[in-house]
Amino acid sequence: MKKTLVLAGGGHAHLSVLRALADQRSAARDVLLITPERHQNYSGMLPGWMAGHYAVSDCRIDLAPLVQAAGAQLLLDAVVGLDAARHCVVLNSGRQVHYDLLSLDVGSETNTSWLQVLGAKLLPIKPLDAFFTQWPRVVSAAKAKPGYRLVVVGGGAAGVEMVLAAQHAFANAGLVVQIDLVASEHGLLPGHASAVQARVLRLVQQAGVSLHRQRAVGTPDGVLLSDGRLLAADLVLAATGARAAVWLGLSKLRLSQDGYLLVDQQHRSVSHPNVFAAGDVCARADATLQRSGVHAVHAGPVLAHNLLATLNGGTLHSYAPKRRSLYLLACGPRYAVASWGRWSAEGQWVWRWKDWIDRRFISRFSARPESDAASLLERTP
Ligand SMILES: Cc1cc2nc3c(=O)[nH]c(=O)nc-3n(C[C@H](O)[C@H](O)[C@H](O)COP(=O)(O)OP(=O)(O)OC[C@H]3O[C@@H](n4cnc5c(N)ncnc54)[C@H](O)[C@@H]3O)c2cc1C
Secondary structure, three states: OOEEEEEEOOOHHHHHHHHHHHHOOOOOEEEEEEEOOOEEEOHHHHHHHHOOOOOHHHHEEEHHHHHHHOOOEEEEOOEEEEEOOOOEEEEOOOOEEEOOEEEEOOOOEEOOHHHHHHHHHEEEOOOHHHHHHHHHHHHHHHHHOOOOEEEEEOOOHHHHHHHHHHHHHHHHOOOOOEEEEEOOOOOOOOOOOHHHHHHHHHHHHHOOOEEEOOOEEEEOOEEEEOOOOEEEOOEEEEOOOEEOOHHHHHOOOOEOOOOOEEEOOOOEEOOOOOEEEOHHHEEEOOOOOOOOHHHHHHHHHHHHHHHHHHHHOOOOOOOOOOOOOOEEEEOOOOOEEEEEOOEEEEEHHHHHHHHHHHHHHHHHOOOOOHHHHHHHEEEOO
16 A cells, blocks of 8 residues: 655755655655745855845755655645644644654744744744745835844854844945844853854954843843843844744654654654654754754755655664764855864855855755746645
């Protein structure tokens, strides 16, 4: 009997899965990719897009041709529920989809629980699709309002890249905008070497961004710092770290303490052998992995192999994360900082290196024209 493989989320790892399925097409299975948008936006290029170095089309991958080549079906919808006991996912449209084998690559959400009171003044970095729509509106609003004030919350890599990209975009548009960066008491780039932190601090200061190393809480008017000062804001951009999707909590799958799907070295659920996951959505039972695109990308081929091995019979492989990951941080203009363990560097050449890697990633998955696969799309009502 035909088996149904459901791929939930068009994330980095599933790009490799679609590629592998295309290489090993089989009539013995149905494959369904469920994801809200036809295009997968690439976070690595988002700061460069904000800063004006890329068009939207440079930073995204059209999933439809990959799905077509894989002999699969694309369902534009979002998973909002999962019952691992009944082997089914529930979609935003109300539809229920049965699976024999499920793979999750839905990423994570921005944790904004303590900023929600800001209402329309709050713009979380994720979901990226919404951010791509909203950011041009922020620039228009800043143009329309002299004295516009932006607060970026989050001192990690995403927060730093966003604040420097925003400053560059405003300066290019001839706007004078007050920009504050709230980085908590842990400061900039916790976990990176002190030389990297020093390089980025210098660039943040040169950009005229006011840095606050304090805890903060949202208010209807802006952000209240732990020393009692209010940073009034027209917009608060949140790059406040990841949190797991709430619906995982009701799935009956075993989760980590912080709510992520717990997987083994083969990226298989520790509680349900017909569920696999890669990327931000999962936590390894045996190791701590940063929530970064690097792991989502590198685990992809292993996930692909393991899904095919489960369907066809075969030995599963383990994903062995490298001890250190290379981070290339975009810093506003075409200038970037490299961070790899204790080693660091910066310059226009680092930007060109990052640009080459990012463009190569996009082109690897963008071999065919968009129009080819339009007929494959299915959007639930
Ligand atoms: C500004 C910024 C810059 C970054 N730069 C880097 C970098 O340079 N290097 C790096 O390693 N990491 C970087 N990261 C981190 C990186 O974005 C994430 O770790 C990475 O995207 C995780 O990949 P993923 O495949 O798990 O999920 P995603 O890339 O988030 O993909 C998830 C997919 O699932 C879909 N989806 C979401 N919810 C559902 C649902 N309920 N049902 C179905 N589909 C769903 C989404 O539409 C999307 O297609 C950056 C993050 C940000 C915010």
